Amino acid sequence: MTELIRDRALRSLPTAQIRHGRLPRPHWWKTLLTVVGAALSVVLVSGTALAGIVAWRFAENIDQDVLVDAEGNVRAIPAVGDWPGGFNIMVSALDNAEGQFDGADRGTTVLNDANLLVHVAEDQQSAVVISIPRDLIVPIPSCPEADGEGFYSAMSAQQxxxxxSYGGMNCVVLTAEALTGLTIDYSATISLEGVAAMSTAVGGVDICVTEPIFDRYTGLDLPTAGTHTVEGFQAMQFLRTRYGVGDGSDFSRIGSQQQYMASLIRKLQDEGTLTxxxxxxxxxxVATQNMRLSSGLTSLDTMVSMARVLADIPRENIIFVQYPATTNAEGRAIPIASEADVLFSKILNGERFTLADDPTGNGTTIDPNAPQPEPSAEPEPAPTSDAGEETPAPTVSDEPTASPDAPTGPxxxxxxxxxxxxxxxxxxAN
Incomplete structure (x- = not known):
C-alpha cells in the first residue's frame, strides 16, 4: 500500500522567520559536492580518457532546469576557475513525478518530498547537508511560472x-533561500523510481535497524534486526518509511535518510568508486536517465572536479543535520527560529561546528556493533645513543601554553x- 497523502497547507499557522544573507560566489571546480542521498554523489564522472564520450552522453540524456532569481532573471553561472570559496546546492526527491508507478493513486500534484540543502564551506574542507522537513510550515515567496510568462503570488504558512507545485525547482530554491538566507546556485531533482535505480547502480546500500520493521504504508519489510543491504524498490521503501521508525514523524524518517546517505558515502569511498x-x-x-539538473551542473569539468575532491574529504567533516523545528498540535513542523539563527549564522560566517555526542534524535541511534575507529599510531620509541643509552628527552619549551579556558575546537x-x-x-523501529 502506498503512503497516504496528507493535507499540505495550513494558512492560519504563524509565518516562519526569514533570514537574509549572501555567500561569495564559489570556486566550484576545486570544491566538494558532498553526499546528497542517492542523487548527486553517484552522478559524478572522473577520468579524462572518458571525457569525449561522457560529454556526448550527458548532452544527449540530461534534462535541465534553468534557475532564475526572484525577478525572473536567469542566474549567471561563471566559467570554471572564476569562483573562490564555497557553494550551495538544493536537491529534491519528487513525489508523484511524471510516470510514477503509483501516480493513479496520488492525483496530479508533484511535491518536493525529500529536500536537502548542501553547503560547502569557504575553505572547501567541510560540508553541511541540511534536511528540510517536507511538512515544515514556511512562507512561499512569489515564484515565476514554468513558462516564464508570469508569477505565482506569495503565500504564507504553507508546507x-x-x-x-508552484513554479517547479525555481520555487523550491527561492523558498529555501528565503528560509535560510543562503544563496543557491545549483539544483537537482530525482524521481522515486530514480532513487531506486541509483541504489541498484551502486550495488545496494547497507542500512541498520534496531528491530524488525514492517510498514504497511510503504510495504517495507525487514524481518530481522541488524544490517540489511537495500537496493531498487526496497531502498525507495526504506527512504520513504516514516510509520515504521521512531515516533512516525517526518523527523524520524529524515534520520533514516541521513543514515542511508552516510552509509552511501562510506561505501563509495571504501570501494574507490569515485576514482x-x-x-x-x-x-x-543511470544518473542521466533519472535526474534533472540545473544548467550549471551539467558541465563535465564540474563533475570531474567534484568527484576527485569527494574521494578524499574526511568523513567526520561531512555533517548531516535537520533544520531546527518542532511539531505543533496539528502534527506539522514549525521552525525553531532561535536555533535556526544560530545554525545559519555559523554557516554564513564560515564557522565550523560539530553536533552533540549522540545527536541522532528519536529516529536513529548510534550502532553499538559498528567497528570502532582505528587507534592512533603508537608513539616512536625514544632515540638511543651509539652506546645504547637512551638519549635525554628534549628540553621543554618556555613558550606559554594555551589557557585552559581557550576554545579547543569547533x-x-x-x-x-x-x-x-x-x-x-x-x-x-517502532
Missing part, C-alpha cells in the same frame, strides 16, 4: 513540500539533530 572511471561511467549513464551544537558521514547508525 515546504508544495513549493515545487574509478569505468565504475563512474556506468553509474553516470563548537558543539547541542540542539542539532543528525550525524556525520563517519558515524554508523541504526534506524529505531
Amino acid at each position: 515546504f513540500n508544495v513549493a515545487y 574509478n572511471p569505468g565504475a563512474l561511467y556506468g553509474i553516470a549513464q 563548537e558543539a551544537l547541542d540542539f542539532g539533530r543528525g550525524q556525520t558521514a563517519a558515524q554508523a547508525t541504526c534506524s529505531v
Whole structure:
C-alpha cells in the first residue's frame, strides 16, 4: 500500500522567520559536492580518457532546469576557475513525478518530498547537508511560472513540500533561500523510481535497524534486526518509511535518510568508486536517465572536479543535520527560529561546528556493533645513543601554553539533530 497523502497547507499557522544573507560566489571546480542521498554523489564522472564520450552522453540524456532569481532573471553561472570559496546546492526527491508507478493513486500534484540543502564551506574542507522537513510550515515567496510568462503570488504558512507545485525547482530554491538566507546556485531533482535505480547502480546500500520493521504504508519489510543491504524498490521503501521508525514523524524518517546517505558515502569511498572511471561511467549513464539538473551542473569539468575532491574529504567533516523545528498540535513542523539563527549564522560566517555526542534524535541511534575507529599510531620509541643509552628527552619549551579556558575546537551544537558521514547508525523501529 502506498503512503497516504496528507493535507499540505495550513494558512492560519504563524509565518516562519526569514533570514537574509549572501555567500561569495564559489570556486566550484576545486570544491566538494558532498553526499546528497542517492542523487548527486553517484552522478559524478572522473577520468579524462572518458571525457569525449561522457560529454556526448550527458548532452544527449540530461534534462535541465534553468534557475532564475526572484525577478525572473536567469542566474549567471561563471566559467570554471572564476569562483573562490564555497557553494550551495538544493536537491529534491519528487513525489508523484511524471510516470510514477503509483501516480493513479496520488492525483496530479508533484511535491518536493525529500529536500536537502548542501553547503560547502569557504575553505572547501567541510560540508553541511541540511534536511528540510517536507511538512515544515514556511512562507512561499512569489515564484515565476514554468513558462516564464508570469508569477505565482506569495503565500504564507504553507508546507515546504508544495513549493515545487508552484513554479517547479525555481520555487523550491527561492523558498529555501528565503528560509535560510543562503544563496543557491545549483539544483537537482530525482524521481522515486530514480532513487531506486541509483541504489541498484551502486550495488545496494547497507542500512541498520534496531528491530524488525514492517510498514504497511510503504510495504517495507525487514524481518530481522541488524544490517540489511537495500537496493531498487526496497531502498525507495526504506527512504520513504516514516510509520515504521521512531515516533512516525517526518523527523524520524529524515534520520533514516541521513543514515542511508552516510552509509552511501562510506561505501563509495571504501570501494574507490569515485576514482574509478569505468565504475563512474556506468553509474553516470543511470544518473542521466533519472535526474534533472540545473544548467550549471551539467558541465563535465564540474563533475570531474567534484568527484576527485569527494574521494578524499574526511568523513567526520561531512555533517548531516535537520533544520531546527518542532511539531505543533496539528502534527506539522514549525521552525525553531532561535536555533535556526544560530545554525545559519555559523554557516554564513564560515564557522565550523560539530553536533552533540549522540545527536541522532528519536529516529536513529548510534550502532553499538559498528567497528570502532582505528587507534592512533603508537608513539616512536625514544632515540638511543651509539652506546645504547637512551638519549635525554628534549628540553621543554618556555613558550606559554594555551589557557585552559581557550576554545579547543569547533563548537558543539547541542540542539542539532543528525550525524556525520563517519558515524554508523541504526534506524529505531517502532
